[in-house]
Amino acid sequence: xxxxxxxxxxxxxxxxxxxxxxxxxxxxxxxxxxxxxxxxxxxxxxxxxxxxxxxxxxxxxxxxxxxxxxxxxxxxxxxxxxxxxxxxxxxxxxxxxxxxxxxxxxxxxxxxxxxxxxxxxxxxxxxxxxxxxxxxxxxxxxxxxxxxxxxxxxxxxxxxxxxxxxxxxxxxxxxxxxxxxxxxxxxxxxxxxxxxxxxxxxxxxxxxxxxxxxxxxxxxxxxxxxxxxxxxxxxxxxxxxxxx
Numbered sequence: 001x002x003x004x005x006x007x008x009x010x011x012x013x014x015x016x017x018x019x020x021x022x023x024x025x026x027x028x029x030x031x032x033x034x035x036x037x038x039x040x041x042x043x044x045x046x047x048x049x050x051x052x053x054x055x056x057x058x059x060x061x062x063x064x065x066x067x068x069x070x071x072x073x074x075x076x077x078x079x080x081x082x083x084x085x086x087x088x089x090x091x092x093x094x095x096x097x098x099x100x101x102x103x104x105x106x107x108x109x110x111x112x113x114x115x116x117x118x119x120x121x122x123x124x125x126x127x128x129x130x131x132x133x134x135x136x137x138x139x140x141x142x143x144x145x146x147x148x149x150x151x152x153x154x155x156x157x158x159x160x161x162x163x164x165x166x167x168x169x170x171x172x173x174x175x176x177x178x179x180x181x182x183x184x185x186x187x188x189x190x191x192x193x194x195x196x197x198x199x200x201x202x203x204x205x206x207x208x209x210x211x212x213x214x215x216x217x218x219x220x221x222x223x224x225x226x227x228x229x230x231x232x233x234x235x236x237x238x239x240x241x242x243x244x
Contacts, residue, residue, distance in 0.1 A: 004028055004035050013042045108168035113205040115165045116185040116222040120176040127161030127176065134175075137162045141173055147190040147217065151175045152237040157184065184223040184233070192216045197241050198234055200227035210234045212241075 004012075004025050011017045012025045029036050118125040129140040134151040137159070141149045144164055151162065157179040165172050165187070175186040193213050200210040210221045210230045221234045235241070 003032060006038075009035065009039055010042055013039060108170075109209070110205055111167045112165075112172075112187060112220070113207055113209075113222065115163075115167065115174060116207065119163050119165075119174060120183045120185040120222075125163070128163045130161040132159045134159055137175065145171055145173060145190075149173055149188060150217070151188070152186065152219070154179060154184070154186075154233060155236045156180070157233075179223075179233070182224060184221060184225075186237070187220040187222065189218045189220070190216060191218045193218065198231050200231045202227050212238055214238060 008017065008021065008025060012022060017025065029039065115125075119127065129137055131137060134153060137151055138149045140162070141164065151159070151173075152175075153159070154177050157177040160176050160178055162173060162175045165174050167187075170189070173188045175188070177184045177186065191213060193216060195215060196211075196213040198210055198212040200208060202208045206224075207222050208225055208227055208230045210227070210233075212219050212234055219234065219238060221230055221237075223230050223233070225233065
């Protein structure tokens with residue numbers, strides 16, 4: 001609801017509003033601290049004017065009272081602005097905390113798929129380092145990420161390059177492969193999680209994503225293969241699973 005216009009608020013302070021309009025103003029004042037503050041200021045000024053017989057030049061006492069009232073008004077508006085800002089920040093923070101983790105992960109997943117397409121599939125974005133030697137590519141990442149990177153070899157696939165991606169505000173290495181006529185991406189992220197078995201999900205923004213965690217490092221394989229085949233590729237790259 002918009003704030004009460006000045007003329008209506010002034011008329012309300014003078015008790016000269018029609019009954020229906022006055023009721024509307026009362027309803028608005030209950031939920032609007034800004035208008036309540038403006039009404040207090042109006043009433044103070046009106047009381048000051050009524051109680052002071054103004055000469056041709058205002059007295060020093062009236063000037064002092066008016067200045068003090070203006071200072072109080074400024075402090076009150078400042079407190080209201082700070083309170084409104086704090087309330088707004090609290091609402092934003094509550095909204096962020098209320099977002100389920102899987103929603104935040106889905107948003108990051110959209111960025112990840114976008115990098116897969118732009119870097120590996122269409123090659124519209126350049127590699128940071130090109131080449132098929134995984135050890136050479138790993139050395140390029142040294143000092144750029146906070147863990148020791150292992151770029152796995154995919155059976156029958158050709159490693160063609162790598163890039164350091166910014167996904168969800170995190171620096172995540174991407175290794176790009178050619179597997180026959182298809183192209184696949186391997187993203188590697190330090191998570192600190194315990195080892196986990198392979199899980200695959202199809203139709204993630206049109207692609208299949210398989211993931212497996214080994215000793216705190218998560219490997220995500222993105223491709224257009226069906227889940228069964230994609231899971232087999234990731235298993236071949238990382239070795240057999242030891243967990244039951």
